[in-house]
Amino acid sequence: MKTDTRLKKEVLAELEWDPSINANHVGVTVNEGVVLVTGHLDTFAEKQAVEKAVQRVAGVKAIAVELDVKLEPHHERSDAEIAAAIEAAFKWHALIPEDRIQCKVEKGWVTLTGEVDWHYQRHNAESVARPVTGVVCPRHFPCGERTQGRVVTPGIALWATQP
Numbered sequence: 001m002k003t004d005t006r007l008k009k010e011v012l013a014e015l016e017w018d019p020s021i022n023a024n025h026v027g028v029t030v031n032e033g034v035v036l037v038t039g040h041l042d043t044f045a046e047k048q049a050v051e052k053a054v055q056r057v058a059g060v061k062a063i064a065v066e067l068d069v070k071l072e073p074h075h076e077r078s079d080a081e082i083a084a085a086i087e088a089a090f091k092w093h094a095l096i097p098e099d100r101i102q103c104k105v106e107k108g109w110v111t112l113t114g115e116v117d118w119h120y121q122r123h124n125a126e127s128v129a130r131p132v133t134g135v136v137c138p139r140h141f142p143c144g145e146r147t148q149g150r151v152v153t154p155g156i157a158l159w160a161t162q163p
Helices: 004-017 044-055 079-092 119-129
Strands: 026-031 034-041 062-069 101-106 109-116 145-147 150-153 156-160
Touching (some): 004 044, 034 044, 044 062, 109 119
Antiparallel strands (some): 150 156
16 A cells, blocks of 8 residues: 555656646645645646546545636637537537537536437537536536436536436
8 A cells, every 4th residue: 555655746746747737736635545636727628637647546545626727818718609619519529419419608617418329429528528618617417326317427417318
């Protein structure tokens, strides 16, 4: 089992290694294998990259995320621009049934709803919407929860007709 000091070094190294992360904006503390990341980031995509980088480190028991996203002026977009960009991305993605997914954007927060036949379609829609410039954060739903045939994950709420 790794010590907290060793784990912190490995998390910091992973953050430094990932070119999509400005590691200087991320603070890391570790207590009994629980990693706390703090800081202020420029995009939601960078926040997601930090979370994934920490998850890649062996020995991390849990992650506490206290990262704020404050968009730089050149990343700010109106809700209408964000919605249009997501809709355009759906049209260009062959594995997303763009006519069956609705996008709602409010102050940079994105909610996707609709009905899809397959999990991969839901996953692709989420993956396309998350990194769009201007997105502050997706709506958070309990991960993987099934409620009355509805599958919800962070950032997307789509009906899945498959069992």
